[in-house]
Each structure stands twice: as C-alpha cells, then as structure tokens.
Amino acid sequence: MPVILCHGPKGGTGTTFVAAHLAMGLSAEGADVTVLTFAARDTMPLHFGLSQAISLPSLTAPADEAVLVGGINLRHWTRSADDADLLPMLNDLGYLSPGKDRVMVLDVPSGDWRAARRIAQAACAHVCPLTVQPDSLALLPQMFDEAGTDGLSRTAFVINALDETRRLSRHGAAFVRELAGQRLVGRIRSDEAVPEAMAMLQPLSRYAPASAALSDVRAISGKLVDALHSTDPVWIAPSAASRAA
Numbered sequence: 300m301p302v303i304l305c306h307g308p309k310g311g312t313g314t315t316f317v318a319a320h321l322a323m324g325l326s327a328e329g330a331d332v333t334v335l336t337f338a339a340r341d342t343m344p345l346h347f348g349l350s351q352a353i354s355l356p357s358l359t360a361p362a363d364e365a366v367l368v369g370g371i372n373l374r375h376w377t378r379s380a381d382d383a384d385l386l387p388m389l390n391d392l393g394y395l396s397p398g399k400d401r402v403m404v405l406d407v408p409s410g411d412w413r414a415a416r417r418i419a420q421a422a423c424a425h426v427c428p429l430t431v432q433p434d435s436l437a438l439l440p441q442m443f444d445e446a447g448t449d450g451l452s453r454t455a456f457v458i459n460a461l462d463e464t465r466r467l468s469r470h471g472a473a474f475v476r477e478l479a480g481q482r483l484v485g486r487i488r489s490d491e492a493v494p495e496a497m498a499m500l501q502p503l504s505r506y507a508p509a510s511a512a513l514s515d516v517r518a519i520s521g522k523l524v525d526a527l528h529s530t531d532p533v534w535i536a537p538s539a540a541s542r543a544a
Contacts, residue, residue, distance in 0.1 A: 301423040302394060303523070306407040306415040308438040312428040313459035316493065317516065318406040319346035321426065323504070324520020325402050326371050333372040333394075336406040337414075341375060343406060345497040348505065358392075381414040386421055395421055424523065425454045431461060431471025439478060451482065457519060458486035485519040487512050 305318035318334065326332045335358055336343045344353045347368040355375035356364040366373045376385070389395055394403050405422070407415045419425045427442075429435050443451065456479045462468045476483055490512035496503040503513050 302389070302403045302405060302418070302421060304405045304407060304415060304418050304422040304425045305428070306405075306412070306419075306425065307409050307428045307435075308412070308442045309435050310409045312409070312430050312435060313487070314409070314428050315342055315406050316346060317426060317428045317457060317459065317487075317519075318404050319343060320503070320513070320516040321520050321523060322371050322402075322404045323369065323502075324517055325404070325524060326369060327520075328524045329400070330524075331401040332370070333374060333401075333403045334406065335374045335376055335403060337376050337379075337411060338406065338408050342497075343373060343375075345500070346502070347371070347373065348496075348500055348502045350500060358388075379411070379414070381411060381417075385414075386418065389421075419453055422453060424526070426457060426523075427454055428457045428459045429475060430459055431468050431475065433471075436471055436474060439475070443478075454482055455484045456482050457484060460489045461486045462489040484522050485515060487515040487519070 303321065305314050305321065307314045315336070315338065318336070322332045322334045334343065336355065341355065342351065344355065344366075345351060349366075349368065353366065355366055355373050357377055358374045360374075376382075378385075386395070389403075405418060407418065415425075429439070456475060458472055458475055461472060463472070472486065488511040490507075490510050492507035492510040493503060493512050496506035496510075499506055503510055507513065
C-alpha cells in the first residue's frame with residue numbers, strides 16, 4: 300500500500316485539510332483509503348462532516364470500531380509519531396507492501412518533524428502544504444537542507460490559502476515556484492467556504508460544491524492518482540539536472 304505523508308514545516312498551513320481532501324480524491328478514484336492522524340487535538344473529523352466530539356479509533360482497534368465516511372477509514376495514532384515501533388507495525392499490517400489499490404494518508408503535525416523525516420523515507424510521497432506568509436517561507440531553506448536530495452525527490456509542495464489579490468501573496472507564490480520548481484504541484488485558493496463548511500459540520504463538497512478550494516485540491520489529487528499509477532515509484536522525481544549531479 301502506498302503511504303502518503305502530509306506534513307508541513309509550520310502549524311496553520313492546512314495540513315489536515317490537504318490530507319483529508321487527498322484521501323477523498325483517492326477514494327473517488329476507487330482506492331481503499333485509510334487516514335491516520337497523529338494530532339493530539341485532532342480536527343480531521345470536521346473535514347468529513349463529523350463532530351469534533353467523535354473519537355477516532357486507534358490504528359490497531361478492531362474493525363467493528365472503525366469510523367468510515369464515504370468508504371474512508373479514519374484512524375488516530377494515540378502514541379507519538381516518533382514511536383520507533385510505528386514503521387515496523389505498518390509493515391507488519393501490510394501498509395508498506397506494493398500495490399496501488401489501497402492507500403494510507405498520514406497526517407503528521409508540524410512539530411513532529413523528526414518523525415516526519417523518518418516516515419518520508421518509507422513513504423511513496425511527502426505532500427508539504429505551505430502558506431506564502433513570511434514565517435512559513437522563512438523555514439523553506441532549512442527544510443530543504445534537512446531533507447537532502449533523496450528526501451526532496453519524494454516531496455511535493457502545495458501552496459494553501461492563496462489570495463492572489465494581495466501583492467505579498469503573489470510575490471510569495473513566485474518565490475516558492477522559483478525555489479521548488481517542478482515539485483510545486485498546485486495551489487489552493489483562499490476560500491471562506493472551507494471554515495464555513497467545518498462550522499456547519501458538512502463536508503466541503505456538500506456545503507459548497509462550486510468551492511474554488513475544492514476544485515484546486517481535487518486537481519492536486521488527480522496528479523497524485525496519476526503518479527501512483529506510474530511505473531516510477533517516486534512521485535515527484537528529481538530533475539534531470541539533479542540526477543546528473
């Protein structure tokens with residue numbers, strides 16, 4: 300099963316939103332999708348139209364305790380994402396075995412960067428949501444250094460909550476495009492319908508089917524689906540120049 304890591308360098312970049320909607324996009328394409336969230340204060344249920352009071356079962360909980368929404372299996376890891384037993388357990392459960400019809404999406408908080416870096420080595424892709432605010436962009440050079448060439452070969456960047464009517468946002472987006480190149484796989488426009496849908500306990504697709512943000516994240520999901528069906532197991536392959544180096 301391909302494992303897709305969703306992890307950003309800073310809180311507030313919309314990692315959970317991106318993880319939830321990538322899962323929905325993959326499910327719509329026929330994949331059997333499990334979402335595993337590591338956040339201590341988890342907002343994942345809100346993106347599926349569930350109350351925050353819903354307690355998601357552990358990854359190891361029996362099937363009769365599963366929370367299924369649209370066929371997507373929502374799970375929560377109650378221990379640290381830095382748990383040394385996590386990857387061996389995922390392997391034992393078959394989550395790291397080959398195959399494209401079953402997918403696991405991991406939602407890892409920004410603070411668990413050591414765990415995310417380790418998980419990224421086993422994942423087929425690392426989706427990194429960013430905003431174009433200065434405090435987010437300032438972390439990018441450090442993140443590139445920490446990931447190294449091999450880690451970046453699996454990393455795809457997504458600009459979230461982009462307001463192109465603002466000059467700073469436009470300039471920030473241009474900076475990310477220059478720095479990330481082909482690894483920038485899309486942008487999600489700022490859309491008030493996103494928090495409104497959460498407040499109404501409705502999935503965004505039901506509350507605002509014409510949402511600009513929904514259209515954008517679906518396009519990104521489509522790229523991911525195409526990549527998972529590619530013969531190349533690395534989603535965002537290094538450029539020819541970096542391979543030659």
